[in-house]
Amino acid sequence: MPSSDDLLLKVSALNTWRRGGERAPHKPLLLLLALGRVARGAERLVPFSEIDEPLKGLLREFGPPRTKDHPEYPFWRLQRDDLWEVPGGDSLARRKGNVDPLRSELLAKGVGGFPEDIHELLSSSSALRMRVAHTLLDAHFPPSLHEDLLDAVGIHAEAVRERPARDPRFRREVLEAYDHACTICGFDGRIGSASFGLEAAHIRWKQAYGPDQVTNGLALCALHHKALDRGVVGLRDDLTLMVSASFTGSPEVRERFLSHQDHPVRPPHASALAPKQEYLDWHRREVFRFPARGEIA
Numbered sequence: 001m002p003s004s005d006d007l008l009l010k011v012s013a014l015n016t017w018r019r020g021g022e023r024a025p026h027k028p029l030l031l032l033l034a035l036g037r038v039a040r041g042a043e044r045l046v047p048f049s050e051i052d053e054p055l056k057g058l059l060r061e062f063g064p065p066r067t068k069d070h071p072e073y074p075f076w077r078l079q080r081d082d083l084w085e086v087p088g089g090d091s092l093a094r095r096k097g098n099v100d101p102l103r104s105e106l107l108a109k110g111v112g113g114f115p116e117d118i119h120e121l122l123s124s125s126s127a128l129r130m131r132v133a134h135t136l137l138d139a140h141f142p143p144s145l146h147e148d149l150l151d152a153v154g155i156h157a158e159a160v161r162e163r164p165a166r167d168p169r170f171r172r173e174v175l176e177a178y179d180h181a182c183t184i185c186g187f188d189g190r191i192g193s194a195s196f197g198l199e200a201a202h203i204r205w206k207q208a209y210g211p212d213q214v215t216n217g218l219a220l221c222a223l224h225h226k227a228l229d230r231g232v233v234g235l236r237d238d239l240t241l242m243v244s245a246s247f248t249g250s251p252e253v254r255e256r257f258l259s260h261q262d263h264p265v266r267p268p269h270a271s272a273l274a275p276k277q278e279y280l281d282w283h284r285r286e287v288f289r290f291p292a293r294g295e296i297a
Contacts, residue, residue, distance in 0.1 A: 001117045001120060001121055002117060002118065002121065004121070004125070004128050004131070007118060007121060007122075007128070007132065008131060008132065008135055010081065010082060010083055011031070011083070011132050011135050011136060012135055012139070013081075014027055014028065014031075014081055014083070014136075014139070015027075015080065015081055016028070016140075021204065021208050021209065021282050021285075021286065022064065022285075022286065023063065023064040023208060023286045024064075025059075025062065025063050025064075025140050025141070026055075026059065026063070026070070026071070026073055026074035027074045027077070027078050027081070028136045028139070028140045028141075029055060029058045029059060029062065029063065029074070030051075030055055030071075030074040030075065030078060030084075031078070031083065031132075031136055032058075032133060032136055032137075032149060032150075032153045032155070033051065033054060033055060033058065033153050034046075034084075034113065034114060035122065035129050035132060035133055035153065035155060036153035036154035036155050037113075037154075038114070038119065038122045038123055038129060039126070039129060039154060039155055039156075040154060041123075043113075044113045044114060044116065044119045045087065045111045045112060045113040046111065046112065046113055047110065047111050048071075048072065048075050048106040048107060048110035048111065048112065049107050049108075049110075051071070051075065051112075052071050052072075052107065055069075055071035055074075055075075056069050056071050057152075058149075058152060058153070059071065061152065062141065062145060062148075062149060062152070064285075064286045064287065065231065065286075065287075065288070065289055065290060070103075072100070072101075072103045072106050073100070075106060075110065075112055076089070076100050076101060076106070076110075076112075077100070078112075082115075083114065083115075083118065084112055084113070084114065084115070085112060085113065085114075085115050086110060086111065086112040087111060087112075088109070088111075089101065089110070091109075092105040092106065092109060092110065093105050129155070130155070133150065133155055134146075137149060137150075138207075139207060140207050141205075141207060142202065142205050142206070142207065142229045144225055144226045144229045144230075145226075145229055145230065148230075167212045169212070170200055170212035170213075170214075170217065171199070171200040173200075173214050173217075174200035174201075174214055174217035174218070174219050175195055175198060175200060175219050177214050177217075177219070177268040177269060177270070177273045178218070178219030178266065178268050178269075179269060180195050180198060180219070181198070181219065181266065182198060182219060182220050182221040182224055182266075183218050183219050183220060183265045183266045183267075184220060184221075184224045184233070184241060184260050184265055184266075185221060185224060185256070185260060186266065187221040197221055197222050198219060198220070198221060198222075199219075199220055199221070199222060199225045200217050200218075200219060200220075201217060201218045201219075201220045201225045201228050201229070202216055202217060203216050203217065203218060203228075203235075203275055203279040203280060203282070203283050204216055204278075204279040204282040204283060205229075205287075208282070208286065210279065210282075214268070214273045215273060215274065215275060215276040215279070216275070216276065216279045217275075218265075218275065223256065227257070228283075228287075229287070230287075230289075231244060231287045231288045231289040232244050232247045232257070232289065233257065233288075234280075234283055234284055234287070234288035234292070235265065235275065235280050235283070235284075236280075237277065237280065238264070239264050239265050239267065239274070239275070240262050240263060240264050240265070241260050241261055241262065241263055241264075241265055242261070242262075242288065242292035242293075242295075243257050243258060243260075243261045243292060243293045244288065244289035244290070244291075244292060244293070245289075245290075245291050245292060245293045245295075246289050247289075247293075258293070261293060261294070262294070
């Protein structure tokens with residue numbers, strides 16, 4: 001049986017598909033879904049037909065906006081990371097010119113799950129499950145999405161944990177650039193002289209190699225920071241605010257977003273600190289949920 005450290009090293013070394021700055025969270029999401037199954041005491045092996053729709057749902061909610069999702073890819077390819085197995089996979093008919101099996105074959109016959117030794121190790125320790133989950137979250141998703149992701153896969157988050165070190169200069173410099181106010185709504189709450197409920201958001205996520213630079217940052221209240229990371233809001237080239245057409249809520253909730261729709265966000269005090277085009281492009285391509293309200297799909 002591998003040690004806990006061995007398992008964490010494998011998870012940290014997870015090989016995800018990369019091309020430029022495109023996001024591919026398929027394997028991390030499948031592993032989180034499987035961790036939730038372990039936490040619930042479910043069977044080690046799960047038919048692909050049972051995990052297909054749940055994984056599609058996670059990809060739609062937390063993955064990049066795409067016209068089509070492919071849960072079959074991580075279900076098969078995670079085997080290469082020595083974290084997954086598909087017993088009997090050699091007998092499945094392959095896609096033409098490819099080593100992957102046909103999706104129809106996986107739906108009809110495919111079962112997969114953690115190898116027995118890893119499943120046994122994870123089943124024996126809730127603390128290890130949380131460490132694995134947070135290793136995946138920290139590597140592939142911004143902190144604002146962690147709680148929602150854990151809830152979505154049925155893992156109960158620990159109240160307190162050690163978080164990765166963050167550059168304090170980034171927060172300080174971003175808040176100073178935007179005069180300690182949310183660039184969308186103007187929230188500028190303070191407790192004494194300290195800003196309260198105001199955060200420095202990365203436009204291009206650190207997990208996607210976004211730098212800790214003011215030109216990749218926005219000062220946002222906690223609500224609008226989460227909205228940026230979930231693709232509810234985004235910025236056009238002229239720095240006017242887009243609100244996703246998929247966003248809904250009560251009239252009061254909608255007002256907190258739609259009252260700012262199509263309006264320019266508050267700029268930093270120096271034009272040289274304004275968001276760079278390349279980071280805005282990345283967010284629109286990899287995070288924002290198009291179409292924007294008022295625009296044709």
